[in-house]
Amino acid sequence: MSKIDLLRSVLGRAGVDALWVSAPANVRWLSGFTSAEDGKVLVTPGGATLYTDARYTVQAQEESGLPQHIARPPATYEHAANTVRGLRVGFEAESLTVAELEDLRAAWPDSTLVPLRGTLGGLRAVKTAEEVEAIRAAQKLADQVYGEVRPLIRAGARELDIALEIETRLRRAGGSSAFDLIVASGPNGAKPHGHASERVIEDGDLVTIDMGARLDGYNSDMTRTVAVGTPSAEMKRVYGAVLEAEEAAVAAIRPGVRASDLDKLARDILTRHGLGEAFAHSLGHGVGLEVHEGPGLRGTSQDVLEAGMVITIEPGAYLPGVGGVRIEDLVLVTEGGYEVLSHSPKESV
Numbered sequence: 001m002s003k004i005d006l007l008r009s010v011l012g013r014a015g016v017d018a019l020w021v022s023a024p025a026n027v028r029w030l031s032g033f034t035s036a037e038d039g040k041v042l043v044t045p046g047g048a049t050l051y052t053d054a055r056y057t058v059q060a061q062e063e064s065g066l067p068q069h070i071a072r073p074p075a076t077y078e079h080a081a082n083t084v085r086g087l088r089v090g091f092e093a094e095s096l097t098v099a100e101l102e103d104l105r106a107a108w109p110d111s112t113l114v115p116l117r118g119t120l121g122g123l124r125a126v127k128t129a130e131e132v133e134a135i136r137a138a139q140k141l142a143d144q145v146y147g148e149v150r151p152l153i154r155a156g157a158r159e160l161d162i163a164l165e166i167e168t169r170l171r172r173a174g175g176s177s178a179f180d181l182i183v184a185s186g187p188n189g190a191k192p193h194g195h196a197s198e199r200v201i202e203d204g205d206l207v208t209i210d211m212g213a214r215l216d217g218y219n220s221d222m223t224r225t226v227a228v229g230t231p232s233a234e235m236k237r238v239y240g241a242v243l244e245a246e247e248a249a250v251a252a253i254r255p256g257v258r259a260s261d262l263d264k265l266a267r268d269i270l271t272r273h274g275l276g277e278a279f280a281h282s283l284g285h286g287v288g289l290e291v292h293e294g295p296g297l298r299g300t301s302q303d304v305l306e307a308g309m310v311i312t313i314e315p316g317a318y319l320p321g322v323g324g325v326r327i328e329d330l331v332l333v334t335e336g337g338y339e340v341l342s343h344s345p346k347e348s349v
């Protein structure tokens, strides 16, 4: 079944006849068109059209097999008005701006606009074999670059210099950084998203490196925390607890497991070590065309793991003024359980 047909099969359940797709990752997934600047797809019972502007005429022809219409709003909306007349048209509540919604309402007076959440995200959570290979390739590049840069993480180096080395090597290999790199040393490790600063790494620091490669549009995500010299007994204990939680959560991955149960499993372990409050975020998330996508591995998640999902498992513990630890693997859910896609070593601390 094509992706468009798969989407049509869920639109009825969502209570709409058609969908106006505006989130760049969803546009790309449906149409193959890669520009995040200007691309929309209208899916109706009888067809699907890719809308973009004249800067992307050639690119759209090269990348997408969908029929295309080149225009800028409001001409885009006026062109689509005939097609959507009398239809209930879903729109992506998480990505359409209020201004765009107002313009759609003005241009489509004879349609009913219905806000939808997660319709395409739900479909994208289970990857095709090609998508899994793309993510595997991105992670392979990340593992290679991490291995090259690991010897540079030592006392006297600045966090920024480590980040620059990683970014440069990802670029040279034809990829890019999937997100603003996290290199957080010593007390900076207490910030889960401590972006690389001018801080000079000191003897005794733990250093958290959270990095991802983006290759052909697909992302990877992995975190390692390493010791420079000998860390304090307290941070060694924290590292051991986070590693225990991470390994236990990975080992519990299989189709049918509730994402919220996995989060609880890891959280309970950290709580037993007195670090429940220090685990300040969710256990993990899906990874694909976006670094953060479905399923969500958090306490409130309704998601259930399925074979073909690619997820992260990344417990952490953050102690303000002291430091932090996060350990993250990228994992494919398989029919029989799981396959860890990230292969960078987890060092003993």
Ligand SMILES: CSCC[C@H](N)C(=O)N[C@@H](C)C(=O)N[C@@H](C)C(=O)O
Residues within 6 Å of the ligand: 179, 180, 192, 210, 211, 221, 222, 223, 281, 282, 283, 284, 285, 291, 292, 314, 328
């Ligand atoms: C801004 S991209 C950061 C990527 C990083 N590896 C990451 O996923 N960090 C997690 C702590 C995170 O942001 N988790 C989200 C899903 C959350 O808990 O809300």
